[in-house]
Amino acid sequence: MKRTVLFTLITLLTINLGMAKDLAPYIKVGTSSESNEELTNKVTNALKSKSFTVLGNYHPENNKNLSVITFTRNDLKATVVKVKDRGALAAVLKVALITKNGITTISYTNPEYIFTAYLRDDYNKYSGYLTKVSNDLKESLTALGNDFSTFGGNESSETLKKYHYKVMMPYFTDPIELKKFNSFEEGIRIIEANLAKKKGQTSSVYKLIYTAEKVAVYGVGLENKQNGEAKFLPIIGQDHAAALPYEIILQDNVLTMLHGKYRIALHWPELTMGTFMKIMSTPGDIENTLKALAN
Secondary structure (H helix, E strand, C coil), X not given: CHHHHHHHHHHHHHHHHHHCCEECCEEEEEEECCCXXXXXXXXXXXXXXXXXXXXXXXXXXXXXXXXXXXXXXXXXXXXHCCCCCCHHHHHCEEEEEXXXXXXXXXXXXXXXXXHHHHHHHHHHHHHHHHHHXXXXXXXXXXXXXXXXXXXXXXXXXXXXXXXXXXXXXXCCCCCEEEEECCCHHHHHHHHXXXXXXXXXXXXXXXXXXXXCCCEEEEEEEECCCCCCHHHHHHHHCHHHHHHCCEEEEEXXXXXXXXXXXXXXXXXXXXXXXXXXXXXXXXXXXXXXXXXXXCC
């Protein structure tokens, strides 16, 4: 009997280990010598070929050599919002155009990496739908290249579901509450008014609103030269520009953000502690900037 139980446990452990796989945060599509404007149009048209909708684009750091195109799709939006704990953050994916010496590298956030980290154990419930999103995205971008190599570090899928950078560092489940409004509608009104004013030297890159579910996600550019993207991105790595913009999410009347010590580490998993210390003030700077949008 004991041998049978032991054999069963070993078998289950082997199966679970076999299901886990390493995932990288970014996928490189290829390179091009075409202009940023031409490539942005090509990316937009490529995404449309598989029914993706571009929500907005911008230049992180206000740097014309960096462009990010944000997009979603109806089936993706409808699926991830079913995950009540901020699942809608996984609804928006990004393509980055990074130009160096006249050559632009085209890359995008690895959907499976984001889905696994943000949806966690719920990812398995919807993996069929989400795998189709990933496959269709890859197929659409073959119009711009055929590399599709991964980069930016590797984390196992099981680690991503409970990811944190170091001991005592925050998890996905440790968001920062920015504001509790009187209602969802009041939150929308105040946030959008402040974004229109570029309060805190921010810019509105995209918004995604689920009226029935009372969920809204905003992608926010951080334009302050002293403590925004221009400060931290050159230090931790512009090649990961598809990590941006930073998001805030309103669920019913509560506005939250992912903790900077979680979100930055998730999108730059190869960061050494030494490099992280160089941007020690950045998580707090981002929190203060985004909190200002709620007041």
